[in-house]
Amino acid sequence: MADxxxxxxxxxxxxxxxxxxxxxxxxxxxxxxFRAFSAGSHPKGRVNPFALKVLESFDYPTDGFRSKSWEEFTGPDAPVMDFVFTVCDDAAGETCPVWPGQPMTAHWGIPDPAAVEGSDIQKEAAFVTAFRYLKTRIEVFTALPLKSLDTIALGTKLREIGQSEGATFPRPSAA
Known part of the structure; x- marks a missing residue:
């Protein structure tokens, strides 16, 4: 039987x-x-060139990426998600769509490398740092024994991953 x-x-x-x-x-x-996807609540319309440069420098795929809305993943023809991770604090604080299939969710916030001002070297360094934080989180995630963890244990592990080095946390929204 296939995994x-x-x-x-x-x-x-x-x-x-x-x-x-x-x-x-x-x-x-x-x-x-795993099959990976990404989206945004307010997509910029283009992928940051430093993201592509850093991915290429570490020999990671860059083909086919585009900045797209999370609405693409809410329709009847969208793939059903098993996991949804927010990687920025703003998205974590927003009201997300209802995801078909009730995926497991967690916040894996890290500082925004696109917000760094300065020289191109400083900007690229911020993207390298973001890449490393995300790579570490994804390595831990992909090593989890998903089939043998119950929902509560898995949720705890996913939240722990999000609290690893470099973590940021969403600000409480004003009431």
């Missing part, structure tokens, strides 16, 4: 940097067990 393939969606506000990095990392490192 199950898990669909994973990485969310960010702009879908131009962190979520793109995460999608590429899981595409390569997830082997045959």
């Amino acid at each position: 199950r393939i898990y669909n994973v969606l990485f969310l960010c506000t702009g879908n131009s940097a962190r979520s793109i990095l995460a999608e590429s990392i899981l595409r390569k490192d997830g082997g045959e067990h």
Whole structure:
């Protein structure tokens, strides 16, 4: 019997940097067990060139990426997600769509490399740091014994991953 393939969606506000990095990392490192996607609540319309440059420098895929809305993953023809991870604090604080299939969710926030100002070297360094934080989280995630963890244990593990080095946390929304 073939192993199950898990669909994973990485969310960010702009879908131009962190979520793109995460999608590429899981595409390569997830082997045959994961199918990676990314989207944003307010897509920028283009992928940040530093994200593509860093992915290429580490020999990760860059083909076919585009900045797209999370609405693409809510319709009847969309793939059903098993996991949805927010990688930026703004997206974590927004009201997300109802995802078909009731996926497991967690917040894996890291600082926004696209927000770094300065020289191109400083900007690229921020993307490298984001890449490394996401790669570490994804390595831990893909090593989890998904079939043997119950829902509560899995949810706990997913949240723990999001609290690893470099973690950011969403600000409480104003009431």
